[in-house]
Amino acid sequence: MGYGFRNTVAGLISMACVGAVVAPSASAETLTDAMIAAYKNSNLLEQNRALLRAADEDVAQAIASLRPIISFIASSTYSDTVLNSGDLSSSLALQASLNLYDGGANRLAIDAAKETVLGARAGLVSVEQGVLFSAVQAYLDVRSALESVSLGQNNVRLITEQLRAARDRFEVGEVTRTDVSLAESRLAASQSSLVAAQGELAASREAYKAAVGRYPKALSGLPRVPSLPKSADEARSIAVRTHPSIEAAQREVTVSELNIGRARAARRPSVDATARFSRNDAGQDNSSVGLELSQTLYTGGALKSAERQALAGRDADRANLHRSVQLVEQDVGNSWAGVAVSRAQVEASDKRIRAAQLAFDGTREEARLGARTTLDVLDAEQELLDARTARVEAETSLFKAYYALLSSMGLLTVDHLKLGIPTYDPAAYYNAVKNAPVRSVQGDQLDRVLKGIGRESN
Template identity: 70%
Template sequence: MGKTFRHAVLGFASAAFLSGALAPAASAETLTDALISAYKNSRLLEQNQALLRAADENVAQSIAALRPVLQFIAEATNVDTPQISSNTSGTVSLQASMALFDGGSNRMAVEAAKESVLSARASLVGVEQNVLLTAVQAYMDVRASIQNVSLAQNNVRLISEQLRAAQDRFDVGEVTRTDVSLAESRLATAQSNLVAAEGALTSAREVYRTAVGHYPQTLTGTPRVPTLPKTLADARSIAVRGHPSIISAQHDVTAAEISIARAKAARGPSVSATAAASRTDGGNDSSSVGLELRQTLYSGGALVSVQRQAAANRDASRAALHRSVQLVEQDVGQSWSGLAVSRSQLLASDQRIRAAQLAFEGTREEARLGSRTTLDVLDAEQELLDARTGRVDAETNQFIAYYSVLASMGLLTVEHLNLGIPTYDPTAYYNAVRNAPLRSIQGEQLDRVLKNIGRE
């Protein structure tokens, strides 16, 4: 009576835990819902979007270097000598200066900044892929954990029945006390496994909350799998053409090549114009204009060193591009292989379950007839549980593998998945700041862009 009561309490507690894990669900949640929520609530995406806007400002600052610099200067001077009493004078002036010729260095700085922006945009796509893939993994882990808890609950109930049957047979002398003890031991193990499964579900829910932005609701339906190319060669070809890490590396190479040209231009002459107007405290006005030609003849080897450094950085960025291509091709190959393995494992798991189910039913029937022991039945039941648990893992791995292949190709994005939500527009802020606007119509437009970003 006491054991039966404990079994009932354990079953009730497990059911309450599982229903509590899913209780917040006012509506069902699909994988698409989770991906949308992950994109909208990702702090990692928010961080990298801000970094992209910071890169946009480099373009504005480079363009500003092509424009005149206007400065207001106020000076006060006090002269105190032993022969003459102290004399204080003041001057206010307005000065303007502008680079007229610098060998194209400033304009090349603008182009280099633009390449850096394009590189940062590609990196942002890479971050988006990581956010969505993490959401897929979190969703599938919760789904698998729920199924494992259900299997563990069923296992506890089944072994409880085996224990009652063994106890009844022992009472009439058909089996020994050893059979009852074996069933009790297996029940304790099953109860322990149930607690572990519940703990894994709790952990998976916390990971889900971080990845998606809220605790999981009732996960519904079988997640859809993305469409993939028919061959590995096709997948690699798509990845090499458009993977964000390769695109980013390509723009880094271009920026590095521009930096070499800038370093060469820095060794040439530059011409700048200046204009100034000033007034002293005595009411004397003056004005001036001038041209300045400047060229560094000797700098201790610094300018040549900068040029060599730019060339070395160019070589490094080229090597990084080749390395990116290698890593992307490797990732596609590994993901493709992982998908093939997961498919085979799922098929094998289905076959294993069918065989284990027949074996368990046959062993249980033979035990009733006296040709099998309690241990044989418990072993067959454990084999069936292992087969079902293995299938849960195989199915989870297969879904994750599909999306991993898509990510390795550079296509795990909101746009490619057609999630149907507005996404961050990297050009909105860039277009508002690329001409380095002052407080003007452009400045007001920039304010509107910033407000929209804040609402996203």
């Protein structure tokens, strides 16, 4: 093995293993730790929380439409006529208007905005599930890559011993040069596989950082198996009741039905009350109070078209709801099958390892007695390595399948997993702004905080 190749292997080992080794120490990082960090550090969650707050403000704006609109008007007019070379007049006015009746459109708009908020909350739960599942995948991938590197290192050491033994036996004439060359070739192949495994580990660590927010520390062993339903039918039943995508689709149907009512209300009459007080530059005061009744009689078919459009939107959202239920049930079925398949693969891999270990031990002993060739020993050792590698992959797939099943049921959340950390309360901001306060409650709170630390601006 050349000097450059040895340096490459050593460098990758150092890069891949620093801060990411499987260790059962008390300070080892658990899967729970990874999910907590992902939840706290996720920019995707922050983005969708902000979008939810924006949806909360739609409720405030809809409620504001039921309140008076008060305007301040200042005007100044310069006129130049034949009889008057120039006249400048000014006035100040305070005007208020209030919609008394609009066919129920504003009330329906408030209800639609509230349903949209609830749908956005369900969407936030879906994002939370995705963030936590990404952390699960990243954690298990790093752990799997570490074990693959460890197996590769052990394989290199074992084949190095085989090569040394082949050379010793070649010196005394027990084997041919061909046996030595075969061992050298297999050693080079194992070194190449080790480098590839170390590259996978480096890539897994980067994926972990992207999912969790930092590079992995020392990892603990496999997590405990999460609590799962006893049957696929039970899992489907839970999913239909709790999955956020189904809830979001249900809210969309409700919003579309409310929009039909809003489209119909647009054809009804509207009643507005107005009040105005003004003073001109001559000191004259004028005030007026009035009621205004209006109704759109003809818009070229636009209003009726809007109603038909709302009906079509409702039908589309209903179909989407049915489709969402189908997809969730399908996802549950696939995840349930994935758990069963992965369990079977783990059991088969255990049997394969036991058989391969016996075959390798027997082949190596027979080779010492001259009944087997060096190639036979190398093939048996490769079969054992493949079996152990398959066991690592099957175990990783099994735990991913466990959490994929939870996600398909809508249960991969901080609350359901009992991660023991404070969670984002989507109702807090909504409750602060739902009545459309003139001054933001959050702004008042921020002012108090700044005043408390002496940073309030003058």
